[in-house]
Amino acid sequence: MIGRVLVLHGPNLNMLGTREKNIYGTTSLAEVNNKIYKKAKSLNLHVDIVQSNYEGKLIDCIQSAYGLYQGIIINPAALTHYSIALRDALAALEIPVIEVHITNIYKREAFRKTSVIAPVAYGQISGLGSLGYCLALEALADIIQKATREE
DSSP states (O other): OOEEEEEEEOTTGGGTTTSOHHHHOSOOHHHHHHHHHHHHHHTTEEEEEEEOSOHHHHHHHHHHTTTTOSEEEEEOGGGGGTOHHHHHHHHHOOSOEEEEESSOGGGSOGGGGOOSSGGGSSEEEESSTTHHHHHHHHHHHHHHHHHHHHO
């Protein structure tokens, strides 16, 4: 394995495939996770996935990631727009973080166009559905390999 990546899904993502299908589509979180696992395997990455509707649990996962993971992929969902606590937890880590959103947050309601996470993320992928997670894995695999070569 070239590295370990933590994938975090925020509030309400457990309802994918059943909630607001016109916005989020019909793909379930289990299907999204299966795509993530397959892509990670093809990239020789170990991946752990956590979904929580609770900000504190996500923060606990981020804090426990220190020293265990070489990268984090996070879809903070609604927490994207206001969770300074989540932002601060991510900023405290010295590993790359990629923010992912299934929908294009910049084409939605005005309040969704602001991400307090983006300024502390290595990058952001928005609007490409579950493909965004796979692209984030590819980016992290590249980042991890480059960092390993530099050490």
